[in-house]
Amino acid sequence: MAGKTELSGNIYLITAVAVLGGALFGFDIASLSAILGTRQYRCYFDQSPSGQECGGPRASVQGGITASMAGGSWAGALASGFLSDILGRKRAIMVGAIIWIIGSVITCAVQNIPMLIVGRVINGISVGICSAQVPVYLSELAPPSKRGRLVGCQQWAITWGICIFFYVSFGASHVDGPASFRIPWGVQMVPAVLLFAGMIPLPESPRWLARNDRWEDCLAVLTKVHGQGNPDSPFVKREYEEIKEMCEFERQNADVTYLELFKPNMINRTHVGVFTQIWSQLTGMNVMMYYITYVFGMAGLTGNNLLVSSSIQYVINVAMTVPALLWVDRWGRRNTLMVGAFFMGTFLYINAAVLATLGGPAPEGGLDGIEAQSWVITGPPSKVVIACSYLFVASFAPTWGPVSWIYPPELFPLRVRGKANALCTSSNWAFNFALGYFVPPAFVSIKWKTYLIFAVFCTAMLVHVFFMFPETAGKTLEEVEGIFTDPSGPKYIGTPAWKTRVDYHRAAALEQGAIVDEEKLTQTASHHQETADKTGTATTA
Incomplete structure (x- = not known):
């Protein structure tokens, strides 16, 4: 029985271990970002024209090296849906750790560019599996009032991975020769080892256990994680019954394929989940993460000053993710995404305007022989570019960063959740691949207009979220299903997305056993919705 064999039911400990899968992605971003600007890397993988030295790979090749990880992640994310349904969420994550x-x-033993690409593709497969299934695993274990906070820890782990490993790579950059990049690429195995070992005593998802008719184990996990060992806890009983009802309803849909996600009753939520991940890439954050050394190099920073200034954004990323972990379940998903899109777009428009009016083309071949550093801006205007870059990161960190992982798993019913989140995450990696490959050549060919493109995307996503993304915060996963399919549910079901509301206080009360009979609560919810209908704004129950 699961309750006798599993060693940990503490949801925060479970989260801390599982999100090490996110740290793998962060380690990869930082190890490449900190290394690609170093002389050791540029000399070892040099493709400069004759007469130049240590210019590093050509812009198009560097784009391919960067994008290779995302290409592997796309394949890994798609495969993870099948892997997770067969092996379970927990074992799928453990497989991802082994692949990493x-x-x-x-990559640690790399001898040339093709070998580097192969290693990064394999790492990408691991990241694809973990990035798709860690949010599913946590969302299926977390109580509704804490689901956003716990799943959002995936993004926080990514930011910590980036920050920590940037400094590891920065320290290694002072080592002569290829060891300067072999050391960090070898050290990045450590979190994968910890992830694999740490997952062993953790419980499996109770919803996956239920779908595989392991009802005794399902109840044991719910009791351990949500009932503090008390199977008679009102919340445990309610959660167990909801899972049971949902599984019984889904018996007739036992054979699930990716095609089901495109059927009329599923296409709306599929489009919302997929675009959540697509938009998170089209914010332009990868420009800041992968290629910040190029951006700051064009702003006149060099050497250690360049690397240290670049690292400040990683510290900002870590710190500014914390507010989302504390309050995203109160803020809701919609408002958080719209506020983030507005501020990110604002800072990107400012950067584009400053670069266009106060900057100029770099010498032929790029600054310091780096082709992608094709634009120059100096003096006070360069400080504006650097400041807006930091503010952009500060806008992304508490908004699209965590919510893009929190939101998609909440949208789908149990029978398709593993494959659905795999599809959504694969969309993330498909665009990550495209942007990783696109940005260095874009800096060469369209220069400052690269910022303008991403600013327009931020404007488009703000409008899209307002009209099409319903609120899911504070609802159980089974209740979220009712938003899309249950015509007899609360009044807000079927209303436009901008009139759906956050149910944080209701969820917290149910988890604490403060509410057993929901009749009074439903009346209160109806009153809130009537108010929202009259005012045209969302309210919080």
Whole structure:
């Protein structure tokens, strides 16, 4: 029985271990971002024209090296849906950890660019699996009032991975020769080892157990995680019955394929989940993460000053993710996404305007022989570019960063959740691949207009979220299903997305056992919705 064999039911400990899968992605971003500007890397993988030295790979090749990880992640994310349904959420994550170790061995021993790409593709497969299934695993274990906070820890782990490993790579950059990048690429195996070992005593998702008719184990996990060992806890009983009802309803849909996600009753939520991940990439955050050394190099920073200034954004990323972990379940998903899109777009428009009016083309071949550093801005205007870059990161960190992982798993019913989140996450990696490849050549060919493109995307996503993204905060996963399919549910069901509301206080009360009979609560919810209908604004129950 699961309750006798599993060693941990503390949801925060479970989260701390599982989100190490996010740290893998962060380690990869930082190890490449900190290394690609170093002389050791540029000399070892040099493709400069004759007469130049240590210019590093050509812009198009560097784009391919960067994008190779995302290409592997796309494949890994798609495969993770099948893997997770067959093996379970927990074991799928453990498989991802093993694959990461294999990829890290190859990149650590790299001899040339093709070998580097192969290692990064394998690492990407691991990241694809973990990035798709860790949010599913946590969302299926977390109580509704804490689901956003706990799943959002995936993004926080990514930011910590980026920040920590940037400084590891920065320290290694002072080592002569290829060891300067072999050391960090070898050290990045450590979190994967910890992830694999740490997952062993953790419980499996109770919803996956239920779908596989392991009802005794399902109840044991719910009791351990949500009932503090008390199977008679009102919340445990309510959660167990809701899972049971949902599984019974889904018996007739036992055979699930990716095609089901495109059927009329599912296409709306599929479009919302997929675009959540697509928009998170089209914010332009990858420009700041992967290629910040190029951006700051064009602003006149060089050497250690360049790397240290670049690292400040990683510290900002870590710190500014914390407010979302504390309050995203109160803020809701919609408002958080719209506020983030507005501020990110604002800072990108400012950067584009400053670069266009106060900057100029770099010498032929790029600054310091780096082709992608094709624009120059100096003096006070360069400080504006750097400041707006920091503010952009500060806008992304508490908004699209965590919510893009929190939101998609909440949208789908149990029978398709593993495959649905795999599809949504694969969309993330498909665009990550495209942007990783696109940005260095874009800096060469369209220069400052690269910022303008991403600013327009931020404007478009603000409008899209307002009209099409319903609120899911504070609802159980089974209740979220009712938003899309249950015509007999509360009054807000079926209303436009901008009139859906956050149910944080209701969820917290139910978890604490403060509310057993929901009749009074439903009346209160109806009153709130009537108010929203009259005012045209969302209210919080």
